[in-house]
Amino acid sequence: MSALLKRSETVIFLVLLAAVIITGLLNPAAWQLSNIFSLLRANVITGIMALGVLVVMISGGIDISVPYFAMAAMYVTILGMLKTDYAGIFLPFVVSTAIGLALGGLNAFFVHTVRMIPMIVTLGTGTMVRGFLLGVIGTSNINRDQMPGQLIDFASTALVKMQAPDGSTIELSAMVLIYVALALVVHFILAHTMIGRGLYAMGGDREAARRAGFNVRRITWFAYCLSGALAGFAGLLYVSMSWLANPRDLAGTEMDLLAAVVLGGASIFGGRGSVLGTMLGVFMLVLVNNSLIILHVSTTWQRVAVGLIVITACAVTAWRDRRAAAA
Amino acid sequence: MPSPLIELRHIKKYFAGVKALDDVSLTIQPGEIHCLAGENGSGKSTIIKIISGVYEPTEGEILFSGVPARGLTPISAISHGVQVIFQDFSLFGNLTVSENLALSSELSSGRHLVNWKHVRDVARQAVESLNVKLDLDAELGTLPTSGQQLVAIARALMSNPRLLIMDEPTTALTRREVEVLFRLVRELQGRGIAILFVSHKMREMLEISEQITVLRNGRVVGSGPREQWDELSITRAMIGHDPSAETYHWQPPAEPMPPRMELKGVSLAGGYSDISFALQPGEIVGLSGLLGSGRTELAMTLFGMCPSYSGTIRIDGQDVRLANVQEAIAHGVAYVPEDRLHEGLFLTQSIDHNLLACSYARLARSGLIDFAEAGRQADGMVREMQIVAPSGDRPVMQLSGGNQQRVVIGRWLMSDARLLVLNGPTVGVDVGSKAGIHAKIRELVRRSHIAVLMISDDVPELVQNCSRIVLMHRGGLVDDFPTADVTESAVADKLKALT
Structure with a gap:
């Protein structure tokens, strides 16, 4: 029991529960099924991207290029689809994911081969890719009318569809399933594969991991490429769900991703973190943003809240790590 | 076989x-x-x-x-x-x-x-x-x-x-x-x-x-x-050679001078109590004792890091109150810490910067640093301490342990220190450098009449370099003897007897 209480997942779950109850008491609308469904839907994109950030963070690195890679991969893919009048769904996702993966490789190259600090590398590549995207590829929004229809249809697939008492339709997006499936895959990788344990080992002590026989080069490449790939996938899914491909979108949301991952108990110094924790962290973040909207708090103040969450969560984990180190 | x-x-x-x-x-x-x-x-x-x-x-x-x-x-x-x-x-x-x-x-x-x-x-x-x-x-x-x-x-x-x-x-x-x-x-x-x-x-x-x-x-x-x-x-x-048997002999200065430093009934709650002894100009005094004997706290007090001490400390005959590090430095106290990597050096910065770290105030009398003069003085100290490096702009972390220690000591020698407190001056330094550092300290002491308090567990180091050894145990000063007439094993036995 005490072991369960000590787990950061338990702590964040309890905090989350409290937050749900409080927001529900402040505004009963928050507890309506329609709102819960839309909350879950809002988890999808942040969640998928956060999984990548989690993997990199466990390995002892950090990835703040994710939203920029997502937008670049998405935008190039959509433009390609429009140029070729491509009608499929599967291939575009593969392409967008592959672009993200390649960009992730760029991060891995600088981090491992050039031995640069991950924060600087991903700040640089993120900014560079965004600049390149807007300067060379294009800046115009692709709106509902021009968007490939099959993507929108695909992203509108409902898992549950029901009639609300007032006659409106309530539906749970099937994209939630994709998120959960990806989360299960990442969880499986982290908990049950050697490369996953290698991520933890490397994040705990890079030199010791090398000595133990882990291939730290492969692990580093794996982490950044996986993060990039998830970003590329999430980028295309995002515009399919929002019906608008804006290359400037998602800028600044790297902070949300870091917030969610750190809030979920991952250590910013590496070696600690879990998929369940991150999912709870993402939910927490989405809930806070959602509650602030319901409570009519302006979006600028939402950014203040997110910043506060990052600082608080980092302070708590730093304190925990320091205490563990002292023991 | x-x-x-x-x-x-x-x-x-x-x-x-x-x-x-x-x-x-x-x-x-x-x-x-x-x-x-x-x-x-x-x-x-x-x-x-x-x-x-x-x-x-x-x-x-x-x-x-x-x-x-x-x-x-x-x-x-x-x-x-x-x-x-x-x-x-x-x-x-x-x-x-x-x-x-x-x-x-x-x-x-x-x-x-x-x-x-x-x-x-x-x-x-x-x-x-x-x-x-x-x-x-x-x-x-x-x-x-x-x-x-x-x-x-x-x-x-x-x-x-x-x-x-x-x-x-x-x-x-x-x-x-x-x-x-x-x-x-x-x-x-x-x-x-x-x-x-x-x-x-x-x-x-x-x-x-x-x-x-x-x-x-x-x-x-x-x-x-x-x-x-x-x-x-x-x-x-x-x-590579027999442990040296040569010891340092203190020559009282020609004209009488007040003690460089004098402690009278100095105590620190939780550290040590009622410590009295004096350091004469040109004297190297060893301070030893087990970990927890209060010796490190005493050293830190002299460097202004334990301001809550009681008792009298006199430097060059003047009563002083060492309330903080700045004041200790102003009174000519220098402290070379035991953990030089973390407390004593800016590893990524150049040798020159490290040497000059405590001299900038002296070099910037008009408010601006005289860099030409600073460079000249740093070069002089690199030569004086025989620091082996291609040039003074190399980062200190590229140096060997012995050379790093020379940088720390050299820094304080540049700052007009009159009382040098060395805590484990050659811990982790290889033997060749160790002898070199010892020789340097002795030479400088002889030449400039500074006084040195050398804290160490290394009995040969204490006996060779110090004219006197002071032992602390459980916060008290338990022994104070000249080294001229004791052997290394006698000192080792005294230390062992403390447990």
Whole structure:
């Protein structure tokens, strides 16, 4: 029991529960099924991207290029689809994911081969890719009318569809399933594969991991490429769900991703973190943003809240790590 | 006669043209406890890394059971039966004991998936084979050092090694834990495992090993069965000459001067009480005592870091109140800390910057720093302290331990210090540099009438350099004697009597 209480997942779950109850008491609308469904839907994109950030963070690195890679991969893919009048769904996702993966490789190259600090590398590549995207590829929004229809249809697939008492339709997006499936895959990788344990080992002590026989080069490449790939996938899914491909979108949301991952108990110094924790962290973040909207708090103040969450969560984990180190 | 377990033949290793190992040959027989001795920087760790495949030798060959091994890698070294327990154990504090134990074997099995049941079984077996109790589900970081070392040993044994290399295994252990470790080492020997024990602690080497090989400056300077060695012969081999018997004699200045520093009934709650003694100009006084005797607190008080002291401190005949570091520096006190890497140096900054760190105020009388003058003075100090570096703009972290220590001491000498407090001035410094630093300190003291308080556990260092030694115990000053008429062993006995 005490072991369960000590787990950061338990702590964040309890905090989350409290937050749900409080927001529900402040505004009963928050507890309506329609709102819960839309909350879950809002988890999808942040969640998928956060999984990548989690993997990199466990390995002892950090990835703040994710939203920029997502937008670049998405935008190039959509433009390609429009140029070729491509009608499929599967291939575009593969392409967008592959672009993200390649960009992730760029991060891995600088981090491992050039031995640069991950924060600087991903700040640089993120900014560079965004600049390149807007300067060379294009800046115009692709709106509902021009968007490939099959993507929108695909992203509108409902898992549950029901009639609300007032006659409106309530539906749970099937994209939630994709998120959960990806989360299960990442969880499986982290908990049950050697490369996953290698991520933890490397994040705990890079030199010791090398000595133990882990291939730290492969692990580093794996982490950044996986993060990039998830970003590329999430980028295309995002515009399919929002019906608008804006290359400037998602800028600044790297902070949300870091917030969610750190809030979920991952250590910013590496070696600690879990998929369940991150999912709870993402939910927490989405809930806070959602509650602030319901409570009519302006979006600028939402950014203040997110910043506060990052600082608080980092302070708590730093304190925990320091205490563990002292023991 | 069966071929030796491992044989190094004429190994040479260069790092960027610097010779780390010069024609080293070493033979380890199966089931032998072999000790590799040497000062810091003598090449011990380079040998470990060559045997374990981390470094490739520039020249020479390695033979396992008489068969040459080419292109040794960490993995192939393990398959040859070599296991290294590094000083920092190379364990993962963020993982559980069982995972720490099973990781390597899971890895070498080449599997891609983790079998958690297998991990637990493997870990349980490993711990049982050592006859020790360990909580397999505990996060490793929560175990004490001795527990972590057991995990490291248990992990190393899992691959059925034929040679276990232990790098300074006793450093962080208490005497009782060392005994437990040695019992374990003998038990491992009984199973036919050879142990290469790397140490610089004389007594432990003589206690545990059968063969002793001594390295100095990358060369083997002596090798033979334990019976051939004693503490003196090992020391002689390690440092290359007899421990010097020359001592420093203080000459009172020609015209009478007030004491550089005088303490009268100085006390610090929780540190020490009623300390009274004086340091004359040109005097080097040794301060020793066990850890926790209050000696470090006393040193820190003199440097203004313990402002709540009571009693009288006089510097050059003037009453002073050392309320903070700035004030202590203003009164001419300089402090060289024990942990120079963390407290004394800006590792990434240049030698010149480090030397000048306490002199900028003096060099910037008009508010602007006179860089030409600063450069001249820094160059002068580099020459004076004989700091070996291509130029003063190299970062300090590129220097050897001895040269780093010269930088710290040089910095304070540039700052017009009149009282130098040295805490462990040559801890972790190789023997050659040690003698050089000692000579420098003595020369400077003789020339400029500064006074030095030298805190050290190193009895030869104290006896050679100090004209007087002051002993502290449990916060009190228990002895104060001149060194002119005592031997090193008499001082060592006095220190031992304190426990």
